[in-house]
Amino acid sequence: MIMIRAIVRPDKKDLILNELSGAGFQAATVVDVVGRGKQKGITVGDVIYDEIPKSLIMLVINDGEKEDVLDIILRHAKTGETGAFGDGKIFVSPVDEVYTVSSSLAGL
Amino acid sequence: MKEIIAIVRMNKVSVTKKALINVGAAGFTASKVMGRGKLVEDKSLIAGRRKTLMALAQKDDQATDKLITEFLDGTRLFPRRLFNVMAHDEEVPKIIAAIIAANKTEHKVGDGKIFVLPVLDAIRVRTKESGEAAI
Numbered sequence: 356m357i358m359i360r361a362i363v364r365p366d367k368k369d370l371i372l373n374e375l376s377g378a379g380f381q382a383a384t385v386v387d388v389v390g391r392g393k394q395k396g397i398t399v400g401d402v403i404y405d406e407i408p409k410s411l412i413m414l415v416i417n418d419g420e421k422e423d424v425l426d427i428i429l430r431h432a433k434t435g436e437t438g439a440f441g442d443g444k445i446f447v448s449p450v451d452e453v454y455t456v457s458s459s460l461a462g463l
Numbered sequence: 464m465k466e467i468i469a470i471v472r473m474n475k476v477s478v479t480k481k482a483l484i485n486v487g488a489a490g491f492t493a494s495k496v497m498g499r500g501k502l503v504e505d506k507s508l509i510a511g512r513r514k515t516l517m518a519l520a521q522k523d524d525q526a527t528d529k530l531i532t533e534f535l536d537g538t539r540l541f542p543r544r545l546f547n548v549m550a551h552d553e554e555v556p557k558i559i560a561a562i563i564a565a566n567k568t569e570h571k572v573g574d575g576k577i578f579v580l581p582v583l584d585a586i587r588v589r590t591k592e593s594g595e596a597a598i
Contacts, residue, residue, distance in 0.1 A: 457570070
């Protein structure tokens, strides 16, 4: 199993969650985060904004579903056709074990 | 070294903290998150929940009905607490058992998930110890 952590624009969050849900990836956790990227935040005159609000969408899926999920997020997190700085990043990490509390069973 | 990510109900935070202390893994990081789980396929479970909520609302108009339907259709995000706990490999089963014991309810759904992720390295800032010694 793998964990996908996608940092996306807050206004794209609902769209991405809806699309994921439509494709059968219902379960997700969302955290409001602040951060900056390679562009060192946004500079307006002398003021640097380097704590830009983003949404972090976290979901754990089976290995074979990775491409589908990445495709959905990449397609819908993008601004316009070409994308823009600040559209976000996606991180993929391995997950060894998963347990559901209510049933005490291992697995998704 | 493993990272245990546990998502628990808001009102189970203090019992989870106590359980972690009892099992010898007192250190943790927690944050407030919103999330949803798998679609509930058991229709009778939803019907039962719906009945309870309607009884709680004490109203039977269309607005209440719509609100409760939206509440149960699986698209809504619910508030939960996310715990990150770092643990030695051999302590992981013990900690998971403790978290499950503390968080299990009779509601059948919504009790949360526990993920176990591998960790490459850890460093204690104060002493610069790294690896297993840092946990």
